[in-house]
Amino acid sequence: MMKGARALVGWCCRSELLSERPLTILLRPRSSETLGARCPNTSRFRARPASRHGDCRYKRAPARAVRPLTRNRISRRLVRLLAQSMNILASFLLLYTREEEAFWLLVTVCERMLPDYFDRRVIGAQVDCSVFEELIRELLPHLAERVPDLTALSSLSLSWFLALFLSSVPFRSGLRVLDCFFCHGAKIIFHLGLAVLKSNVEDICTSADDGQSLMILTRRRQRRGGDLVCWTSALNQTTGLLASAYEVRAGGNDSDAYVQRRICKFNERACSAEVRRPDGRAAGKEEIEAQDPGALGPRGYGERERDGARSCRDEGYRHDRV
Amino acid sequence: MAYAYLFKYIIIGDTGVGKSCLLLQFTDKRFQPVHDLTIGVEFGARMITIDGKQIKLQIWDTAGQESFRSITRSYYRGAAGALLVYDITRRDTFNHLTTWLEDARQHSNSNMVIMLIGNKSDLESRREVKKEEGEAFAREHGLIFMETSAKTASNVEEAFINTAKEIYEKIQEGVFDINNEANGIKIGPQHAATNSTLAGGQGGQQAGGGCC
Numbered sequence: 001m002m003k004g005a006r007a008l009v010g011w012c013c014r015s016e017l018l019s020e021r022p023l024t025i026l027l028r029p030r031s032s033e034t035l036g037a038r039c040p041n042t043s044r045f046r047a048r049p050a051s052r053h054g055d056c057r058y059k060r061a062p063a064r065a066v067r068p069l070t071r072n073r074i075s076r077r078l079v080r081l082l083a084q085s086m087n088i089l090a091s092f093l094l095l096y097t098r099e100e101e102a103f104w105l106l107v108t109v110c111e112r113m114l115p116d117y118f119d120r121r122v123i124g125a126q127v128d129c130s131v132f133e134e135l136i137r138e139l140l141p142h143l144a145e146r147v148p149d150l151t152a153l154s155s156l157s158l159s160w161f162l163a164l165f166l167s168s169v170p171f172r173s174g175l176r177v178l179d180c181f182f183c184h185g186a187k188i189i190f191h192l193g194l195a196v197l198k199s200n201v202e203d204i205c206t207s208a209d210d211g212q213s214l215m216i217l218t219r220r221r222q223r224r225g226g227d228l229v230c231w232t233s234a235l236n237q238t239t240g241l242l243a244s245a246y247e248v249r250a251g252g253n254d255s256d257a258y259v260q261r262r263i264c265k266f267n268e269r270a271c272s273a274e275v276r277r278p279d280g281r282a283a284g285k286e287e288i289e290a291q292d293p294g295a296l297g298p299r300g301y302g303e304r305e306r307d308g309a310r311s312c313r314d315e316g317y318r319h320d321r322v
Numbered sequence: 323m324a325y326a327y328l329f330k331y332i333i334i335g336d337t338g339v340g341k342s343c344l345l346l347q348f349t350d351k352r353f354q355p356v357h358d359l360t361i362g363v364e365f366g367a368r369m370i371t372i373d374g375k376q377i378k379l380q381i382w383d384t385a386g387q388e389s390f391r392s393i394t395r396s397y398y399r400g401a402a403g404a405l406l407v408y409d410i411t412r413r414d415t416f417n418h419l420t421t422w423l424e425d426a427r428q429h430s431n432s433n434m435v436i437m438l439i440g441n442k443s444d445l446e447s448r449r450e451v452k453k454e455e456g457e458a459f460a461r462e463h464g465l466i467f468m469e470t471s472a473k474t475a476s477n478v479e480e481a482f483i484n485t486a487k488e489i490y491e492k493i494q495e496g497v498f499d500i501n502n503e504a505n506g507i508k509i510g511p512q513h514a515a516t517n518s519t520l521a522g523g524q525g526g527q528q529a530g531g532g533c534c
Contacts, residue, residue, distance in 0.1 A: 122389050126393065155397075159362045167361065209380070209508070211365060214365045215367065218364075
């Protein structure tokens with residue numbers, strides 16, 4: 001661990017990250033509070049307002065997602081790295097992995113999967129946005145024809161890429177996106193981005209200005225915190241999008257078909273497991289829509305996903321721990 | 323919805339000064355004490371009425387962090403108004419105003435209306451920057467100044483609307499070339515019908531030079 005940490009610190013010195021604002025982003029529990037807002041059932045994420053300024057400052061760290069990181073010096077160094085959107089990814093990882101595993105996953109993401117994404121100038125993400133624009137022109141020519149200036153779309157894709165969609169989709173769907181990301185690498189975020197655009201292509205083409213098309217693409221997030229129906233439908237949408245993201249892949253092979261099947265399966269199971277009847281049996285779709293929103297939460301994700309996780313385990317990503 | 327004009331705004335300023343909260347208060351009339359860090363750029367829109375005309379404000383809320391500076395720059399062009407925000411409880415955000423202003427002046431069109439906003443005016447007990455200092459800065463650089471609070475909603479509407487009024491006056495005076503979309507002003511459908519000089523202007527704003 002120490003050796004690896006030293007390597008990591010060396011890497012951050014090179015990428016000039018150590019001079020970033022120290023110990024701030026994750027320690028200021030915004031990120032986890034955000035998660036808390038998204039999964040109302042998890043008390044482990046809830047922040048308590050500090051008594052001194054009861055207004056907008058949250059002094060007390062909201063438990064598990066933050067505390068392990070403050071415990072030792074290596075973690076402090078790790079936390080310094082958490083610039084920009086990395087805090088979102090880090091909080092997701094810390095929910096399902098131990099501190100050290102989260103550390104190595106972050107190293108993997110920063111160094112191998114998304115190089116130059118989280119450095120001072122987010123160059124990697126900017127480059128990928130340009131690549132994404134090219135992909136739009138190539139694969140969605142209809143859209144590119146109607147919207148010749150893709151600047152607005154690429155500004156949106158920047159936040160998709162930097163936060164791996166975690167800030168734009170509901171919590172649970174975000175986990176699914178992460179699974180796919182660790183299984184298939186960075187290309188899946190391109191696929192998902194294209195799938196999102198593809199499913200909205202009609203609306204975007206008929207919108208009056210680029211502002212309106214951005215509204216269309218972000219409306220899912222704006223509905224966040226609404227009723228259960230919109231939660232499950234957003235979940236359905238995202239898993240559906242993931243499935244079609246795999247369809248976008250040219251020349252998909254057997255393993256892709258397998259993943260696609262699993263995603264569809266997950267879709268069904270997630271819906272029925274999301275809300276349980278009083279007797280413990282899984283609820284039907286109609287009942288889900290009738291139940292109250294408090295029934296949602298990521299608890300139980302581990303058990304349900306155990307066999308799914310097995311297929312990912314070779315990749316070193318373990319998400320079966322709650 | 324039909325509008326006479328569309329103005330494009332950009333909100334700039336250091337990280338954590340309350341840019342996103344100002345936007346949220348203006349568009350949704352609510353306050354969220356804990357807000358996600360903005361990644362890249364976010365977006366909001368609202369209709370206002372000035373002089374009996376419907377005006378649509380299209381507001382781009384940028385990320386304040388240093389790493390997004392290069393991305394923010396590409397949004398200056400094509401903006402008719404800018405809200406330059408600092409936090410009255412943090413002196414450093416006030417000290418950085420000159421850098422922001424230089425950036426804005428350099429990358430925007432020269433007629434862009436800039437409004438200086440001292441946010442978080444509800445936190446009077448923790449104030450580090452006096453109102454007079456803000457006023458002096460604004461006078462020196464020819465900006466409009468206002469202190470707002472996104473939490474209590476005080477002056478938030480006024481800040482956006484006064485900026486729009488200023489832009490509207492400039493249009494009336496003929497300072498802005500309204501047929502050039504790079505100025506951040508677009509004539510709405512109800513106006514365009516009577517204005518034959520405007521060729522069917524569909525398609526996005528010709529703003530910014532790509533993301534890198």
